[in-house]
Amino acid sequence: MDFAQARTKMVDNQVRTSDVTDHEVLRALLKVPRERFVPEDRRGFAYIGDEIALGSGRYLMEAAPFARMLQLARIGKGDVVLDVGCGLGYSAAVLGELAASVVALEEDEALAAAAESNLAAAGALNASVVRGPLRDGYAKEGPFDVILFEGAVDRLPDGFFGQLRERGRLVVVEGRGNAAAARLYSKEDGLVSDRFGFNCSLRPLPGFEARAEFVF
Secondary structure, three states: OOHHHHHHHHHHHHHHHHOOOOHHHHHHHHHOOHHHHOOHHHHHHOOOOOOEEEEOOEEEOOHHHHHHHHHHHOOOOOOEEEEEOOOOOHHHHHHHHHOOEEEEEEOOHHHHHHHHHHHHHOOOOOEEEEEOOHHHOOHHHOOEEEEEEEEEEOOOOOHHHHOEEEEEEEEEEEOOHHHOEEEEEEEEOOEEEEEEEEEOOOOEOOOOOOOOOOOO
């Protein structure tokens, strides 16, 4: 299979047609070999317009919503990015093409170990994998200019805003199914505001489920 050709077709047919016009985002997607960041037996499906199972109940999101989230985040060359739920490392590799450095957070040990190997093989030297509960973020290396979530959440813990640098941006998909939406949170003068980005349905990240409430 010609992966380079498949990568170009993915960008042209899936990403550009989803209103992604940011040249740096398009360049990063064209450069990073997505097939290296999926299980070996699924490499032939790396560029299909669908999510891909990574194991451990986790999924690599489709290219189109991922690209739209990147565009919404307005990532700059000097930014430090926290990638929440990096899976096998694809998102961190792409983010590494856009930012100064990436902290790739993963709580599943098997995925984290594979992500380290994949990123090293791809030469993504500015992306480092760290272990820890996804819902806690990684304050140890914060604050961050950008925080990006690689899956949907029912409820965003307030603690993430404390890990966001002044004028920082946080992009996350909140909710499930057709009611879910990507939102951009921005921090200015210590205050956090948010705005709707686009409708988007993603697989949920573990640890961000809404807690059951007592009902009379």
